[in-house]
Amino acid sequence: MAVTDPVPSRERVRRAALKLFATRGFHGTGIRDLAQEARLSPASLYHYMGTKEALLAELMRESLQTLLDSARATVADVTDPRERLRRLVALHVTTHATQPDETRVVDNEVRSLSPEPRAAVIRLRDTYEALWADAIDDGVRAGIFHTDEPSVSRLALLEMCNGVARWYSPRGALSLEQLSRHYARLALGALGAGDAVEAGKSP
Structure with a gap:
């Protein structure tokens, strides 16, 4: 049977x-x-x-929308720029570590889309990255973060976190929570803020 x-x-x-x-x-x-x-x-x-392209576009939109919804929820009502950035970094690292296929597709295949579906994916990506930009810009205005190039700093931090999808293993020396904390400290340190604001907590 x-x-x-x-x-x-x-x-x-x-x-x-x-x-x-x-x-x-x-x-x-x-x-x-x-x-x-x-x-x-x-x-x-x-x-x-x-079509194959329609499937790719659907997968990318779903992945980005889920990430965007989670990011909005994790920074809702959080006013301190350091804490917002810490939470965004932790979420991004966790997502890339636990969903490596989804994140690699989103990070690498946007150029494979034709103009209309590509534009829809880019809008979602830009809306998500705007949460990072807002946290960094607010920190710079408050004198908490120190960077002459906020946009470049944002892209550098995102690229640093994206790399987790390529090498993370649950059998590694650090737990996922420890790894997320470490990346949050790296991000805050790169912006001259250290880890003063509860950098050890999970989002």
Whole structure:
């Protein structure tokens, strides 16, 4: 008797796409590759994904929207720029460590999209990064952060945190909470603020 796969077909397609887009890249992944990974026929695959680009755009929008919603929640009603930045760094590091495929796809594949879906993804990304920009700008205005180039500092900190997706392992020397704390201290230190504001707490 055949065994029914407990994972719905659409979810299998999603998981297959994330895995292959993250490891092979969008252009290095063919329809047959996706079908094989999802254990579907190529004809059935189109029923669950439409075009390959539409699937990529959907995955990127979902990932960014989830990150944006979490970021908004974690800094809601927090006025201190140091604490806001600390929470944003901790969230970003945790997300990249626990969802490496999703974050690699978002970080690396935006150029694979055609103009209209790319613009939608970039709007979400920019809205998320604006939370970082606001925290840094507020800290500079308050004399808490010290940088002549807030935008460059923001991009540098984001890139530092993005790298976690490439190397983090739960078997490493630091727990994820310890790693998030360390990155928060690095971020605050890079802006001349040290870790004076509860840098040891999790978001």
